[in-house]
Amino acid sequence: MGKLYAVEIVYRGIFQKKLATNISRAIVLAAHLDGKPGISFGRYGDSPERNGIPAKNFAIVATDEQTLQEGMAKYEPKEVDITISVDDTLCKGVESWAWYGLQPINKLTKPGGTLIVTSMEPAEKLIEMAHNRETPYNLAIVKGSRSFSGLWVYKDDHTDVRVLGAIAKVMPELVSLDAMKKTILQEWKDPVKVASAEKSYNRVTKALVQPGQGNPETPYQFELPKWHEMGEGVAIPCIPVGKTVEDPVTHVLGGIRPDRNPTFKKFSTRTMRPVVNFETCIKCTLCWLQCPDTCFDVTPEGLYDANMEACCGCGVCEAVCPVDKCVTMVAETEFADNGSQWETWRKDSTGYLQWLNQKIESRPERSHGFRFKGQYQEQVGEMLQIAQES
Ligand code: SF4
Ligand code: SF4
Incomplete structure (x- = not known):
């Protein structure tokens, strides 16, 4: 039997669908040029995709047809040589909507394999965010902000080819730089994109992550019912109304904390x-x-506390709030826990305000590209500048 290589691309549903497809497709096309057969596909359980919900694409490549066919005789790979995260906030973990709890970003990465992340953050911060494990792996960073597009637009800011250049560097036995460059030229017909891939090949940074390094928390899990435990027909359990909220200082009860889906949390x-x-x-x-x-939990004094078990990060609350900087969206990389902001404020309002101002100041822009007319074009320019310089 020959050798089988597997790559997974972890991305935000819809916003990064085209980006992930471009990457997995180009890996396989480049491997073909190197004489290796392969296949690229999206994970079955992620379809239909939802805005922002983590999803996966895979590229499987082998040294010969028979090995590829044997490797494909399973639903999805159990381990991969390279994990790619095109949004660094996914380093905190991955919850797909068709669903089995929180998966560490490095769960499928083979011992000694590589996690490639597109990020402006330093390696130490990304390592802290990812769950620790018993075997070492490599972290490779392609410098760049999170590249988000929409359902009908693709922000062609070279993130795809820059990731492809990094893949050729971290695993030349999977695909050579030469084949990657030829594929990029064939697919995009743009020599500037080839140059971006080559720059990324030369500049991608790598760090070894030792066993035990990283987030020590046990990822959230739940038990799915077995087939023989299911009743006849379909029963959808109601979610109860909820309970009052207790003020942590005065112990006054009031407001309401709605009950939430007991299994589907939205931490990632x-x-x-x-x-x-x-x-x-x-x-x-x-x-x-x-x-x-x-x-939002309604507190006893009538304030509104966004509950992090339920928030999907859509930004509607920031958009509708009529008070300047009363609600501000801040990148997930800035937070280490999911606790109640209101409880923290009640216990120490001065400390909370300092914390809040520091979070607002550190706020990096989300690279969405459709929040106002012209944002898309503006952000492509910023990203191309990063591609040139880093
Ligand atoms: S970002 Fe705001 S509006 Fe959107 S889910 Fe979270 S709390 Fe609700
Ligand atoms: S002022 Fe802003 S945070 Fe307060 S209730 Fe209105 S929208 Fe919500």
Whole structure:
């Protein structure tokens, strides 16, 4: 039997669908040029995709046809040589919507394999975010911000070819730089993209992650019912209304914390989360009314506390809040836990405000490309500059 290589591309559904497809398809085309057969495909359970919910593409390559066929005789790879995360906030973990709990980003990465991340963050910060494990792996960083597009637009900011250049560097036995460059020219007909891939090949940074390094938490899991435990027909259990909220200082009860889906949490479904200034909130109720995921807890004094079990990071609350900087979306890379902001503020309002201002200042822009007219074009320029310089 020959050798089989597997690559997974972990991405944000819809926003990065085209980006992930471009990467997995080009890996296989380049491997063909090197004389290796392969196949690229999306994970069955991710379809239809939802905005921002983590999804996966795979590229499987072998040294011969028979090995490829044997390797494909399974639903999806159990381990991969390279994991690619095209959004660094996914280093915190991956919850797909068809679903089995929180998976560490490096769960499928083979011992000694490589996790490639597109990020502006230093290696230490990304290593801290990813769950620790018992075997070593490599972290490779392609410098760049999160490249998001929409359902109908693709932001052609060279992230795809820059990742491809990095793959040729970290695993030349999978695909050579020469084949990658030829494929990029054939597919995109743009020599500037070939140059971007080659720059990335030369500049990708690598760090060895030792056993035990990283986030020590046990990833959230739940038990799915077995087939013989299921009743006849379909029963969809209701979610109870919820309970009152207790003030952590005065112990006054009031407001409401709606009960939430007991299994589907949304810890890794967001790239950004809202931070709330409870001192400037005018209790207008707009965030609470407009939140598509009912994720605001109403506190005893009538404030609104975004619950991180339920928030998908859509940014609607920031958009509808009428008070300047009362709700601000901040990148997930800035947070180490999912605790209640309101409880923290009640216990130490001065400390909370300092924390809030520091978060707002550090706020990197989400690279969406469709929030206002012209943003798409603006962001392509920024990304190309990063591609040139880093
Ligand atoms: S970002 Fe705001 S509106 Fe969107 S789900 Fe989270 S709390 Fe709700
Ligand atoms: S929209 Fe802003 S001002 Fe209105 S209740 Fe929500 S946080 Fe307060």
